[in-house]
Amino acid sequence: TETGCLSIIVLGASGDLAKKKTFPALFNLYRQGFLQLNEVHIFGYARTKISDDELRDRIRGYDFVHPTHKYLPQGKENTENVSNFLQLIKYVSGAYDAPEGFQALDNAISEHEISKNSTKGSSRRLFYLALPPSVYPQVCKMIKNHSTNKSDLGGWTRIVVEKPFGKDLASAEELSSQIGELFEEPQIYRIDHYLGKELVQNLLVLRFANRFFLPLWNRDNIDNIQIVFREDFGTEGRGGYFDEYGIIRDIIQNHLLQVLCLVAMEKPVSLKPEHIRDEKVKVLQSVAPILDEEVVLGQYDGYKDDPTVPDISNTPTFATMILRIHNERWEGVPFILKAGKALNSRKAEIRVQFKDVPGDIFKCQKQGRNEFVIRLQPSEAMYMKLTVKKPGLEMSTVQSELDLSYTQRYQGVVIPEAYERLILDTIKGDQQHFVRRDELKAAWEIFTPVLHRIDKGEFKSLPYKPGSRGPAEADKLLERAGYVQTHGY
Numbered sequence: 001t002e003t004g005c006l007s008i009i010v011l012g013a014s015g016d017l018a019k020k021k022t023f024p025a026l027f028n029l030y031r032q033g034f035l036q037l038n039e040v041h042i043f044g045y046a047r048t049k050i051s052d053d054e055l056r057d058r059i060r061g062y063d064f065v066h067p068t069h070k071y072l073p074q075g076k077e078n079t080e081n082v083s084n085f086l087q088l089i090k091y092v093s094g095a096y097d098a099p100e101g102f103q104a105l106d107n108a109i110s111e112h113e114i115s116k117n118s119t120k121g122s123s124r125r126l127f128y129l130a131l132p133p134s135v136y137p138q139v140c141k142m143i144k145n146h147s148t149n150k151s152d153l154g155g156w157t158r159i160v161v162e163k164p165f166g167k168d169l170a171s172a173e174e175l176s177s178q179i180g181e182l183f184e185e186p187q188i189y190r191i192d193h194y195l196g197k198e199l200v201q202n203l204l205v206l207r208f209a210n211r212f213f214l215p216l217w218n219r220d221n222i223d224n225i226q227i228v229f230r231e232d233f234g235t236e237g238r239g240g241y242f243d244e245y246g247i248i249r250d251i252i253q254n255h256l257l258q259v260l261c262l263v264a265m266e267k268p269v270s271l272k273p274e275h276i277r278d279e280k281v282k283v284l285q286s287v288a289p290i291l292d293e294e295v296v297l298g299q300y301d302g303y304k305d306d307p308t309v310p311d312i313s314n315t316p317t318f319a320t321m322i323l324r325i326h327n328e329r330w331e332g333v334p335f336i337l338k339a340g341k342a343l344n345s346r347k348a349e350i351r352v353q354f355k356d357v358p359g360d361i362f363k364c365q366k367q368g369r370n371e372f373v374i375r376l377q378p379s380e381a382m383y384m385k386l387t388v389k390k391p392g393l394e395m396s397t398v399q400s401e402l403d404l405s406y407t408q409r410y411q412g413v414v415i416p417e418a419y420e421r422l423i424l425d426t427i428k429g430d431q432q433h434f435v436r437r438d439e440l441k442a443a444w445e446i447f448t449p450v451l452h453r454i455d456k457g458e459f460k461s462l463p464y465k466p467g468s469r470g471p472a473e474a475d476k477l478l479e480r481a482g483y484v485q486t487h488g489y
């Protein structure tokens, strides 16, 4: 509902993130009518000296079609859409610490605002930092000094940043303070793209809008919860980056922990972003120190073949670890976080396993327990594993499923890509699905002790074969935590 001119500035316009996520998301928002032609302009900024048309030609070659959009217009209609979209894009080149570059950027934005704004006058400037975090402080300073919205008629300046936000508690806090000195918290949008996924956004609805779950969602009924991320490919060309961070910083400390918060948090006072984020922070603050014997690390064979990875690297590409939340609802329930590269499948899911039924007259307990599975990707789905009578004359039991598979139930419904939603939220000014500074700090507090010890070589990453389930020790840890595999199914 806000009016006025909107400028989206993609810093790092020729980089990988811009190519894979930012521009395709902007294109899809444009195609769906969310970026109105007369009011929006997109500015690319990077060091390479190229013309507007050269940037447009590069972008034209990007893969705009997200898998879930495959039934949308292709061919000619799409080519026309892309051409119109490209006309919104301008390019400014400059270094990330060059005042003259950011001044030129400011001039270009102002020119656009003046030409579009003769009647409205306000200016909205969204700076998307598709850049390595090492340059965030200097870039934020340049933006602050040279390129923010200065219109008397209102508007705003917002900054979008991506992980990794630091490498541990101290470096994250330093980064937060540096950016915090320049911009107010409501101007800063820290992306964790898992918060933009359809089934992650569904978690609060599921938990708090269904009578089914309310009385069951606690330590009295739930035995253990797994939050799992698997990829069936390795670090593929990102070895240099990855080796510095490892799987805990890359996936667990952010994506899986955010999911854990939404699974474990109490009902927020309202749906206001601050109320939701308050409850998430409480969960994080209730997490107990991670125990050594509840961590298993792995590294796939062949990881070190990447020339950018040192031969002696012990960086984990796989980890299973247990988090324990000390509060009234969750005391004693292990939250098993598991993430790995180069495994046997690509999948992200939440598995809530319920306790055994007391007094099992059917003697069916060995077949498996009730389990509620939320599959975040691929093929979004939720299903409940439950015991039923085996159909037929015999009185015996069998494990079955109540299944809500999105592709069947919501045929033809386009599930937006995470980045589309998140960029739209930044334009609307909705911070619910972004990580607040205190949340980030609490997240680093949980993992920093263990990460420091891994960095010192005090934990060994066990080898595993690419395409396997990961180290066998991880399955043993799962069993020790109480997870029961379902059989007979």
Ligand code: BG6
Pocket (backbone or CB within 6 Å): 193, 231, 250, 251, 348
């Ligand atoms: C990124 C990680 O944040 O998430 C990558 O840096 C990982 O290593 C990616 O591959 C996974 O995202 P998605 O949406 O494909 O599950």
